[in-house]
Amino acid sequence: MMKLPPLSFMLAALAALLSSVAKAADAPFKPSSPFGFGWGILYGYQGEPAPEFMSDVRSLGAGCGKVYLYWQQIEPEPGQFDWSALDAFVDQLNSPEEGVIMLFSSSRWAAEHPSTMLPASPAKDLEAYYTFVHETVKHCGGRVRYWQNDIEPNSPAYWSGTKEQYAAQLRVFYRAVKDADPDAQVILGGYDGLFVPPGTTIGGSGPIPPVPGQEHGLAFFEYLLQEAGxxxxxxxxxxxxxxxxxxxxxxxxxxxxxxxxxxxxxxxxEYGGPGFFDFAENARYAPLATATLQNMAQPDVNGSPRVSQETSRAIAQMYDDMASLAPQTQMFMQGCPPELEAKFRRIQARNLVMQNVFALSAGIKQSFYWQLSPVPNERDDMMMLMFGKFNLLQRAGDSLQRTLSADAFARMTKVLAGVQSVERVPLADNPSIYLFAVDRGVRGPAYVVWDFREPYSGEDAPPVPCAWPLDWKTVHARDALGEAVAAAITDGVVRLPVGVTPVYLTPDAQ
Structure with missing residues (x-):
């Protein structure tokens, strides 16, 4: 007869195990870098290649890359797996923390609503879904730390099921990932974030009105937190x-x-910009966006996204009339005048710096810029009009080259490398100035500062004088576009001109 260990020993062992599990669960999320990139909506699928891009991610100062893959792409037939795109990405990773893989529940054979891309759909059989996710995670053998299920499910263009079905499928996804790799982390499918909390103000204005329809997204994720928290x-x-x-x-x-x-x-x-509808001049085109999203939510009989010929014709007409359109519209269009293209990239550069500084100051530990790759959509596609210039790499013949905003991203990550925390420093005598103190650990402190202005016209106004106490012996100032800024410290006060472009201040040259 086998002799059992004393009960006290077993209880102590169990307590130790539970303690270790609790410590693992409570361990703070500390990514190697707060900066990351999403490649694009397609990777090795629908005729798009699966290129090596992590070297570009690293050269821009980021530490994590993300790809979007589809059930139909990985398992085109039951039990038949195509690992080519998955392996192409995973083989680029130097560590598990460098990779995020997002899996869309989009399938011609396995989903309730057949689709090759979007919208994703509840699985016909949750056991088949479990097998797909489990086999995919297992195939990676612990080389990928972060896994995400269907994104933006509050939008019918991305999820064709109910919130109840999403919660049920999330639980299966979580179980499948953890069974295949206990060290993996599950990311709850991204909330599109298109909402404004009540009472929010910007720049001393009155309360910002809510985003139309935001109550649906808030209720969807409230349910998920309640039922699948x-x-x-x-x-x-x-x-x-x-x-x-x-x-x-x-x-x-x-x-x-x-x-x-x-x-x-x-x-x-995901973050990026500027957004097409961030500019009031473009509000008149909202019906085109609505029609596009409605078509995305209803793929054709082959499960492929529908294309609205009416919307395409309307956008083609915009191109015919480009010269007469508002410059805030023209700058989003392919082949716009060079001066507007350059202006767009300057606005984009400022925007991505501000987004990262605000996110870090809000306690966000990792952010993924959307997107790194050129957008594959056709010119007369509304998605191309809205997002076609978000990419930081652009085609130059058979290769990719950086945009001006990509250079701004690399400049930002160089200054902010090692960031531990970011805190706003209010200047009572000049509330329009946004000043942030950056703790970079052993690299020492830095500051980022800009003046609150309208994004399009703000660069046309002259800078304003800015000053605050600073006990550094020397100061170096350069803005997000790489231009040197005249800054000086006198009697323990730093003084410099500040405009709409964020300025980095460091005690030594960066």
Whole structure:
């Protein structure tokens, strides 16, 4: 007869095990870098290649890359797996923390609503879904730390099921990932973040009105937090819209998780800009966006995205009339005048710096810029008009080259490398100035500062004088576009001109 160990020993061992599990669960999320990139909506699928791009990610100063893959892409037939795109990405990673893989539940044979891309759909059989996710994670053999399920499910263009079906499938996703790799982390499918918390103000204005229809997205994720709050490790909040709305939105989601007893670290799975509808001049084209999203939500009989010929004709007409359109519209269009193209990239450069500074100051530990790759859509596609210039790499013949905004991204990551925390420093005598103190650990402190202005015309106004106490012996100032800024310290006060372009201040040359 086998002799059992004493009960006290077994209880002690169990307590030690539970303690280690609790410590692992409570371990803070500390990515190697707060900066990351999403490649694009297609990677090795639908005729798009699966290129090596992590070297570009690293050269831009980021530490993590993300790809979007589809059930139909990986398992085109039951039990038949195509690992080519998955392996092409995973083989580029130097560590598991460098990779995020997002899996769309899009399938011609396995989903309730057949689709090759979008929208994703509830699985016909959750066991088949479990097998797909489990086999995919297992195939990677622990080489990928972060896994994400279907993104932006509050939008019918991305998820064709109910919130109840999403919650049920999230639980299966979580179980499949953890069974295949206990060290893996599950990211709750990204909330598009298109909402404004009540009472939010910007720049001394009155309360910002809510985003139309935002109550649906808020209710969708409130349900997920209530019913599946234990089925994710990280919460993905997308941070489009104005950078000045980042902090109140992050605070709102954090408060809701805390109130429901499921608080987890928040990451930003997508951000970018400027947004087409950030400019009032483009509001007249909102019906084209609505029609496009409605078509995305209803793929054709082959499961492929529908294309609205009416919308395409309307956008083609915009190109015919480009010269007469508002410059805020023209700059989003392919082949716009060079001066507007350059202006767009300058606005984009400022925007991405502001977004990262606000996100870091809100406690976001990792953010993924959307997107790195050129956008594959056709010119007369509304998605191309809205997002066609978000890419930081652009085609130059058979190769890719950096845009001006990509250089700005690399400049930002060089200054902010080693960041531990970011805090706003209010200047009572000049509330329009946004000044942030950056703790870079052993690299020492830095500051980022800019003046609150309208994004399009703000660069046309002259800079304003700015000053605050600073005990450095020397100061070096350069803005987000790489231009040197005249800054000097006199009697313990730093003085410099500040405009709409963020300026970096460091005690030595960077």
């Amino acid at each position: 234990d089925a994710f490790d990280l919460f993905d909040l997308r941070l489009y819209l104005s950078p000045y709305l980042i902090r109140p939105r992050v605070a709102y989601i954090r408060q809701r998780m805390r109130a429901l007893g499921c608080e987890q670290p928040i990451i930003c799975g």
